[in-house]
Structure formats: C-alpha cells, structure tokens
Amino acid sequence: MTQRSLNYLGRRNDGQTPSELPATIPVVCAEELDKLLGRVRHHAAGFVTDLAHPPRALRVRAGEVSLEVEWAPEQGSASVSAEPAVLPVAGEDPDLHYLTSPAVGVFYRLPEPGAAPFISEGDPVVAGQQVGIIEAMKLMIPIEADQAGRILQVLKNDGEPVEYGERLFALAVLSAAGRAQPCSAKC
C-alpha cells in the first residue's frame, strides 16, 4: 500500500578525527566498520518490520557507525490501472525521451499503405520531423519529433489503436554534449 522513497540521510556526524580520540580507543578498520554497518543495517530493517506502525524516521548508532533514515509522507493508495504514459519515469536515463500520442486514434508508421515507414529504429531525427500519423475520426494528425535525437524503439505497430498520451517512440535525445547514445544498460 505504502509507496516509500527511501532517502538515506548521509548526515553521519562523524567529524571526529582519530587524533582527537583518546589513545585507548582503537582505530576501527574499514573491514570492521563494514561488518558493523551490515549489522546495523540488519537490525534497523528488522526493527522497522517489527513495528506495527511504520515510522517516519529512524536513527541507529552503534559506535562509529550510524544510520539515519526518513520516509516521505505517505500519499494516497491509488490503484493505478492506466499506463502513466506522458512523462519519463523517475530514474530513467535523462536522455531518454518518449514521443506520445496527442489523441485517441490509430497509429500509422507509414505515410500510405505500401510506402516506407516515416522512420525506423536507429534512425536520427531532427526537431519537427514527422515520424508517424495518428488518425482520429478521419483526421490525420502528424506526429513530429519535438527534439533532435535518434529513434531507439518504435513502441506501437502500424495500425494499432492508441490512447491519449500513450508512448509511440523512444527517442535518445541529442544532448548539448552531442551524444545520442542508446539508453545505458543500467537504466
């Protein structure tokens, strides 16, 4: 039910430098800290699971290791049944862009039956270039690229009905730096 975005707060208050520590305190090595951090993480996650009410914030500290976590205010339940469609989803490559349908209608990749498609995967496009058609109530609405780039993928088949806002083309945007590369593997 709850959608949470975990924001780790990097606010470890560890301004202490070893030289300030009394001589009796051991220097904790990276390996040790890693292990301890693993345990802290384990306990923090387990603790949250134990709670009947989800917390808003949690801070755990064990010696040199501390972990702080905060949750965004919970928002609605929202059973989304529709394709979100319009905007690129958070976390996706910022250079990835979608051309969406401006109307409910039928999508055509070809200017007319038997002709070559307006555009194919891998092709470069310039802003304003027509890449397809939406037919709505016998009206032919041209689909144009709104930015320069390269067509990564054609997401609908020729003649397929589409809704308003549905994604038609994935476009790798030609950024200022001049790269128009496919979405990197990590996205």
Add this chain to the structure above:
Amino acid sequence: MTQRSLNYLGRRNDGQTPSELPATIPVVCAEELDKLLGRVRHHAAGFVTDLAHPPRALRVRAGEVSLEVEWAPEQGSASVSAEPAVLPVAGEDPDLHYLTSPAVGVFYRLPEPGAAPFISEGDPVVAGQQVGIIEAMKLMIPIEADQAGRILQVLKNDGEPVEYGERLFALAVLSAAGRAQPCSAKC
C-alpha cells in the same frame, strides 16, 4: 493517506568532544556492539508493543549504542472514549502503579457511612490490604492493594460510579531497593 509533517527530532546529543570522555572507556568491538544493538532493538520493539498508545518518538541509548525512531502524527482513526486505565502510561515512573476497578459499580472509600476511610493519601499499604469497596448490584467487592507501597492519590470520590478498569488509586510501589517515593518531578 496520512498527512505527515516531518519534524526533525532534537539534535542528537553529540556535543561531546573526545577529550571529555573518561580515559577508562572500554574498548568496544564490532561484535560486542552488534550484540548490544540486538538487545537495544529487542527492548525498543518490546516496549513499543507494551504501550497502550503508539508513541510519536522513542530514543533508546545503551552505552555506545543508540536508537531513535519517530512516527508521523496519527490522524483521525480511533477516537478512544475510554480511560485506558489498566497499564501505566509511557513516560511515567515505573514505580507508579494504579489500582483499578474490577467491575462496573459505585466506589466507596469508607467501610460504612460516617466511618474513617480505608486509606488516605500518603498512607503506606501492604499487599492484600483493603483500600476501598466497589458496590455492584448490591454486591460489595473489596478493593485490595496488590503490592506494597504508599497511596499517592485517591482518584475517585466516595460514592462515584466507575467503569470496569477505571483507576481508583495511584500507588508508589515499594521496590526491591526499598524506595517508595512519589513520582519524581521530571516524569
């Protein structure tokens, strides 16, 4: 669903400088910290479960280990109309204990009209000592102290109707250490 305003808890009390630490502080290894953290977590979770009302924030610290958790202010739900009654409320002195009514009825402080009350504020009591009466359907139910201690407060008037579980007396428990003091001012 829940509207939450994130209020950062009071700053972690980390103003200590290493120089203030006593030289005798023990060397705490990761394993030890892990074990301690496990116990802290256990106690924190257990404590939250024990509480009649979910808390807003909890801070637990044991030596080098500390755990802080915050909940969003709960809204709406649960309009508790009843006196919680049975359990000591969070934050209260653990030595503070309540004697509650075992039945719906009328509370009497006096054995009979005109007589002296069973007990008065400030009086010491021993376990099993009668301190009042609940009359329910002409039945006289004696109220007895279930622990030794001192009566801090008589919470109902003579002849007042009470519900099941309502608090009748506040009792400062005579602890093992022998103190039976009133709730300390800070509670």
Add this chain to the structure above:
Amino acid sequence: MFSKVLIANRGEIALRVARACRELGIQVVAVYSTEDRDSAVVSYADQAIQIGPAPAKRSYLNIPAIVEAALHTGAEAIHPGYGFLSEDPDFAEVCRDHGIAFVGPPPEVIAQLGDKSAARRLMTEAGLPIIPGSLTPTRSVEEARQIAEDIGYPVVIKANAGGGGRGMRMAHEATAFLRAYQQTKTDAQALFGDSLVYVERYLTSARHIEIQVLADDFGTTIHLGERDCSVQRRHQKLVEESPAPRMPPGLAARMGQAAVRGAQAAGYLGAGTFEFLLSSTGEFFFLEANCRIQVEHPVTEMVTGVDLVQEQFRIAAGEPITLCQDDIGLRGSAIECRINAENPDRDFVPTPGTLAEFTAPGGPFVRVDTHGFPGYRIPASYDSLLAKLIVWAPTREQALNRMDRALAEFRVRGPGVHSTHSFLREVIRNPVFRSGDHNTTIVEQLLRLDNVPGAA
C-alpha cells in the same frame, strides 16, 4: 418514547440499534469490553461504559455490570441485540426488577419458548404443525431410541435449551443413534449447562423458512412475511432472502397466520421470529421461536419498508403498533449476505486481524450494515460477522444480479484477514440457488463440488 437507551451488545447490531436510536431522538449508551474500546459503536454513542475484559462472560454476558451501567447512566431501556443476553430470561427479569425496560418479550415468554420441548407442546396446542418427535425431553436413551424407531430415521437429537442451529446432531440410522444421542447430551451440557435433549424426525431436502412477527401490548399481533434462510453451513445461515422463492400460492400467508397464532398463544411481545421447516412436498413444521431481533431482519425491512428495531422500541415503550396486517405487503425481493472474517479455503476458520483496507459496496438499492472501517482490528474473542450486505430489486433475478455486482465491489484486506465475500459470490452465481430450487444442503453440495479435482 425513551430518552436514553443502553445497547447491551457489540459489532454491527450495536451500531444498527444505535442508528435506530438516533432516528428516534434517543440518547445512546454503549457498553464495551476492553477488546472493543475502539469500536464503531463506542465512537457513535453519546456515552460509553467499559464493562469488563475481553471474555464475553465477564463483559457482554455480565448481567451485574450491564445493569449497573444502565442505572448509573440513567438508561430507561436496554436493547440486547441478538446473541449474548438477548434470550436470557434471567437478564430480562433483572431488568424488570430494576425498573429498566427490556426490549424484548417478558422473561416468562422467553423462558417458555427457550425450552424447546415446552415450545413444541405450546405450538401443538395452538394448532401449529410440528415435526414428529418427542414433546418432552427424553428421560432415557431407551425412551429416545423408541421414539426414533416410532418416527423413523433419519432423526435429529436436539438440546432442549439449544436453538439457532447449536447443540444438535443427526442419526441417519439406528446404529448411529446411541453415539449421536450421548454426544448431543455432552454438547448440551457444555453449551447450555443443561443436558436435556429431545428427538425429532429429520427432514431431508427441506427449506428453512421463518416468519417475522410483531406484537404489542394492545393485543395486536401481525406478521411481516417470510424469510428463506436455507443457505446454511453447519446450521449457520449465510444468505437470507424475502420473499422465499418458489412458494406455492397462499403458503406464505398460511405460515404467517400460523406464526401469529403461535405468538398469540405464547403471549408474545415485541419482534420475534417463528422458524419453520418446509418439506419438499410443501408441508411446513414449526421448528422454534426466537425471542430476539434476527441477524437477517434487514431483508424483511427492505421488502416491507418497516424499521423493525424502531418498532421494537415503540412496543417496549408501551406504544401501539402503527401498522395493521393489511398494511404489510412484500414489495420486490431482498437478499442478505453475511460477510464473515473467515477463510473459506481453510474450513472457514475465523481470521481476526487489522483491516488495512475496508471498502463496502454502494450505489442503487444497496445497504450495508457493518461495524468495520479501515484500521479496525477484528478481535478474536467474538463471532466473525464483519458486515451484512443487503440488496433490493423488483425481482429476485435482478436482486441476485445486484448482489453479484455488490459482492464484487467489496474490498477487505489486512494481514492474515480473510473474508467470505468471494465464496458468497459463488453461492449467488450457483444455478441451483438462482433457480430457487435449493434446500438447506446447498452449501454442503457447493463445497463438495469445490473440492472435486477439476471442478470449476
């Protein structure tokens, strides 16, 4: 009319009664166990008194606590709902002794109708057909076995202090008799503190039809038509409807008249129900009379337009019934489904827990009586009824379609919580049930089908 009433119950019926009070301008006192502190009726009521811990014996069955609560709050009447103390003649008597109006019949009537053999004798005298069997509790196993031989197998052995489908066992043949008899006696002692039992012929493929009656202090007794409660699992009703489907012409009226005769013979007062078995050949037999508002009363309300709980209050306040028999006509068809917090896949085991989501159906001709809400914790201490979903339509077929759509709208979710609403949808869609040609074995048959590998 009363100005303040105490409701000695919990769950949906407590809320139902509280709503009736509000509409009549009566102040509401709720009583609750520690387990029900956050319940809907507690927030709904004008006053709420905690009467005891979770176990019903120490709270909702705790007569001194409830009467004390009524006396301290100045409640002039107590509505007992159903279950708990609703048919306890001692409770009704204690109320009377303390000058509190008990919303129900006088203790003597409750006592007589609660003694099942006595009720059978009384109804026989009033001319009601009863199922062949003993007219007094059997004094020995020999006597009981002889009666069984005389009336013929299958027979059912019933607790004399029982009712509502509890404390009864079938014996399909002579060899099974002894065991069933002794087991029923043991159950009867455990359930009702009274090991008396009696023997009746067991009717196969019968339907359970009951008649709602109202009787006031001015000699008026009327009936409000019938309810068909044949959809039962282990004698617990799951689906009820009014009118009963496929009734031969005039039969319902004859049963109604019989119930009125029975109520008059018993000196009945208030709202009551006369339960009958209707054989496959169209004969009806008096089964028992219930001295309470029934769980399934809403179906009668929907087809008659009468608010039965408000009528209960009027009668208890000494007012005459404002209706006469000719005013009562059953309009259209109403069906009720009991939504229980149980897991149908695990033999209907109750599944208490907290409701993360709880959305009841709505829209045209849909009524929901429930104490559930998002965040409600269903306690393990009490019965598992979570909601009653009632629909009305001009015809039974339309009502079934409406019920199907409404059941589909139900959303009940929570860790460990299950609900019977999807199972009830199967019942509602079952062709035999839809045809109205079912009897009390329908759920059993349906569950057997479900367990056949390869069955839909």
Add this chain to the structure above:
Amino acid sequence: MFSKVLIANRGEIALRVARACRELGIQVVAVYSTEDRDSAVVSYADQAIQIGPAPAKRSYLNIPAIVEAALHTGAEAIHPGYGFLSEDPDFAEVCRDHGIAFVGPPPEVIAQLGDKSAARRLMTEAGLPIIPGSLTPTRSVEEARQIAEDIGYPVVIKANAGGGGRGMRMAHEATAFLRAYQQTKTDAQALFGDSLVYVERYLTSARHIEIQVLADDFGTTIHLGERDCSVQRRHQKLVEESPAPRMPPGLAARMGQAAVRGAQAAGYLGAGTFEFLLSSTGEFFFLEANCRIQVEHPVTEMVTGVDLVQEQFRIAAGEPITLCQDDIGLRGSAIECRINAENPDRDFVPTPGTLAEFTAPGGPFVRVDTHGFPGYRIPASYDSLLAKLIVWAPTREQALNRMDRALAEFRVRGPGVHSTHSFLREVIRNPVFRSGDHNTTIVEQLLRLDNVPGAA
C-alpha cells in the same frame, strides 16, 4: 441488450452507470482524463481509455476522442451521464453516424428542447402552461423591455441555449433591466457561444418541481412522479426529495400528465425531466425539459423501485418499457443531499485535495452514490460533487430524521478539503424546511440568518 457500453463521463455518475451495466451483464469501457487516472470508475471498468488531458474541452468534451475510444473498444452504446456531452445534439448525431447507440433522445429532440424558446413554443402548443414571457429570442433590447413591461416586474432574462440555472439574471424593476439584459447576453455568449436571450416573468416564492418521464420506441410514455428541488443555492440544487411535500390533492398527477403530453409532443425517447415552477397559489408553469439523467434521479428510484439507468439502457437497446403508468406508485419518502467538496464558510468555494479520511454513512435505508474513497484526490478541474446521500423512509418526517442521522455519520477529511455535509444538516433541521413550507429562497434565507451576529 448491449454487450459493451462506453461511459462518457466521470465522478459519481460514471460509477452509477457502470454499476447498472454490471447488473445488466454489460461490459464497461471507462474513458478518463489524465487527471482522473486513479478514479473509482477506472478501476471498476473492464476497460479504460485515457482520452485527453485535464481540461474537459480536451477530454470529456472531446467528441473525436470519445467516439474513437468507442470504436476501438467495440462499444455498442455510449452513456453520456449528465453535464459534459449529455445534451449536445452534435455528439448524439456523431454517435448515430458511427452506428453507436447514444443513450438519450435523438439529436433533433435534444436540439429542439435545448433551444429554450423553441421548447416554450412547443409546450404551449402541447397545452402546457408556461410562464408569461417571450416565445422567441428577443431581437432587440427595446423589444425585450417592452415584453418586460407587458408581463410586469420582476422578470428574468435567460440564455436561449442555457438551462440548469446557468445564464440567467433577474431584473426587479425597469431601471435594472438594461444592465441585466446586457450582462445575460455577455454571459450567454461566454457560456454557450450563443448570445440569444429571452424574457420571462419572475415568480417570487415559487417551488421547483420536476417530473421524471420515460419514453420508449413503441409509443409508451409514462411519468414516475415528481421531485421537489426547491432547496437551491444560486440556482444549484442542494437537496431534492420525492414526493414533493404539501402538494394539493391531484396536482402531482396533473403535472405528471402534462409532462407526458409534453414528452409525446417532443417525440421524446429515454429518460427525461420536465421542470416546472409551482407558484405559491398552486399554479404550475413549464420551465424547461432536460434530455439527460438528472443528478437527483435516485430519489425517484427509491420511491418507485425503478432503476432509471437500467431503463435508459433498455430503451436505448430498442426494448419496450416493462412498466405501465398504473405500475408506478410512490411509496414512502426519499431525500437526497448533495455533498460537495466546498467550504460553506467561504462562500462555498470548491476545496480540491486529497481525502485522508472518507467514511460514508450506512445502515437501514441509506444509499450513497460516490466516487470518493480514502486517498482519493479531488481534482480542481471539475465540479465539486463528491457524494450523493439518499435516504428512504415511510414518511417525510422519518426520512428527515434518517437524513439527519446519516449526515452526522459522514466523515470527510483531508488537507484543505471541506465538505458541505454539516451545512446540509442545518438545512435538514431547519423548521421551515421540515414543515415543507419552503420555496427556492430557503438557502438564501438560511445563509442570511447564519451571518446575522448573535444568530444561532
């Protein structure tokens, strides 16, 4: 009957229509704007098509998008609900041209009844009394002023393409006429793209009474009694009821017969409403005819037992009405309150926002039609109707008590969100309203009282 229907609407009415479809075994196609992605009807529907962005012009008023959606999904009919395209003759015509059944009257009928002057002429010919005034749009301010002089002040100037209380202004005396006239023309152009107006006598202390009609393709036209919609704020209805209180004997029947005559004269088909003003002296005048299902249709459903939306589908599918006039009887009394997400303390400004809590009333004889649910975000783009609360009871007084109790059960809460349910409780408890002796000025009077310092 259709097997698949598209619902060209949103909010509670879209859900209402979807429920009727489910009960008739019809598959549901919902259409929605980006703003309504998470709405109740989208999750309810079998299919859902996003037709445009938030502004209604590009989504719910977007004829090509809706017709395309119907064609692609194979919907055989479109139900337009109320508002939006429900009374757009062009839309009805486009549907017909594409072989899609429009659930409503033919485009020609919508066009004629939508032209308010034309409708007045038609109804005069059919023998219905109309309010004195112009029978054609006025051609000049001089002509209009002359008519006003002839019929006498106060007068009301109305947009010819208007309706539903929008695009009309009063002139209480001659000096105010010019300004009111010109302002109405400006409003009419802005609201309906048509600056034609006409002039009518303004009836003070009148009641708004409307008649529900049903007409099929086989020549049957019946009426289903009246609704009193006199509780209005700025010509927007807040509370509706059926039957109308304090009607002289026979008057409702006469108005019903007039409505049937009017519907027959117009060649009406489907469900429609004839609105009348009823003067304090008991005369009634035709006001306008509405070619849609009304917001307040449930009160008629509750007293007649007829599911009007299902009847709309039957008629649109070419089936005959299964009822005849003699079958229709108004039973008991039904009241509807419109719960809007508005702040009564700030001049009823809409308060969109997310519902942290949303609990609708329940229990006996309570119906709620709502698209709200906990977590629902009320968009700012559309009207503020959040729920319709309907109650039924045998008498008006009992229905008022029931409404009072049900309104008290409503829980609507969310950051910035307000609701009118508490204000409506004031209306329901108002002695003038309870007496049934109110007229269309009651809300104004009540609000004025509220603002008097020291008033309760």
